[in-house]
Amino acid sequence: MKQLLAFMLMPFCMTPLHLFSSEKNVEWPNEMQYELSSNAATAAFYFDTIPNNPNLYSSTPVYKNSSLTVVSKTIKPNSKITITDFLINDDLIPVFMLADGTYIEASHRLIYDDIVYSKENVDLNYWLKDNFKVYNQPLVYGSKEVKSSLTAYTQIHLTEKAVTEQGVYYKVSGKGWISEEDLSAEDNRMQKVQNLLTQKYNQSNYSIFVKQLKTQKSAGINENTKMYAASVAKLATLYYTQEQIQNGNIKLSDKLKYTSDVNSFKEAYNPSGSGKISKTADNKEYSVETLLKAVAQNSDNVATNILGYYVAKQYDNDFQTEIDSLSGMKWDMKERNISAKAAANMMEAVYYQDGKIIEYLSATDYDDSRIAKDISVQVSHKIGDAYDYKHDVAIIYAEEPYIVSVFTDKATYDDITKIADDIYAVLK
Incomplete structure (x- = not known):
């Protein structure tokens, strides 16, 4: 010009x-x-x-x-x-x-x-955040918000990316366009679990901890509150015995003799409690495998005492140091005051062992109540009952496995089932 x-x-x-x-x-x-x-x-x-x-x-x-x-x-x-x-x-x-x-x-x-500056095809999977909006086109003047069947904290597939003055927008095929501010590259469902626990189960008689194993994200209510754990404390005995098997120190076929001593050391459970093995010493020999099954499936007190006496050496310093480190707290096998989070940490350690006790914990006498009652996928769990305390700690083998630990005081088995069902509805 x-x-x-x-x-x-x-x-x-x-x-x-x-x-x-x-x-x-x-x-x-x-x-x-x-x-x-x-x-x-x-x-x-x-x-x-x-x-x-x-x-x-x-x-x-x-x-x-x-x-x-x-x-x-x-x-x-x-x-x-x-x-x-x-x-x-x-x-x-x-x-x-x-x-x-x-x-x-x-x-x-x-x-x-106010126009679309650029567009490109993409092939991405993201997670929707809460309070997201869907538009009929990338957001410019004249764009309209549209109704959608999409729900927060679910994974969606993105096929296009567009840049406007308002920001970056992604297309969900057949649904519309969503701002990148409303998307999470990581699985964000634990935020929904936390919202659920906070809004529905924030009660002083509940101690709840949930953890996704892949993302390591967690949620909880009173998760560090200690309660009498009863048989949940047996998780430590199960873990330690499995470790000795995997380290080659013992075998499943090894036999351990049931003498009166196994019920008399200071951390021993009362033999008259749960289980099917004789409440009094019978001087018989029981295989490690039989004892592990009895603890995992029947929560057997005597079987726990035999393994604790021989394998864990009456819960000596080696046992105590390792269990405390894994659980994140002092795991007292006599007092058994443990938090839901510590129990979850212990169950996570069992998960990574991937040993025979996972199989045993998946077929117990208690699968028709508490956490396992309504959940359709594999559940490996350890229950605990004493006085007004009712607990359950489980690995839920959903598409992305997670741990749920529920400790209660003056609650019912159905209360635990309801909590587990609500969490599963989010993480299944």
């Missing part, structure tokens, strides 16, 4: 000066003067064409006159703006004329072209 203008002016420049009257001023059109005086900074600051879908960054005045001196009104962002003309005013400022005859400065600091 500037080259063309210079070419047009050449005849005037080459004409002798005496042909022009010194008393006559030549007035160039505003557009020509602006073109001659503009530079790269001007071009970056002002529009040079009418935008396709104009929008405002903030509330902005419009004027009655093109010189922009008399304010007519103020218009807000996301208002309908119809531009009918583009001109340069007498102050050489680019101005847009609107359909109602008012004027606005054609400045990039006030106005932007």
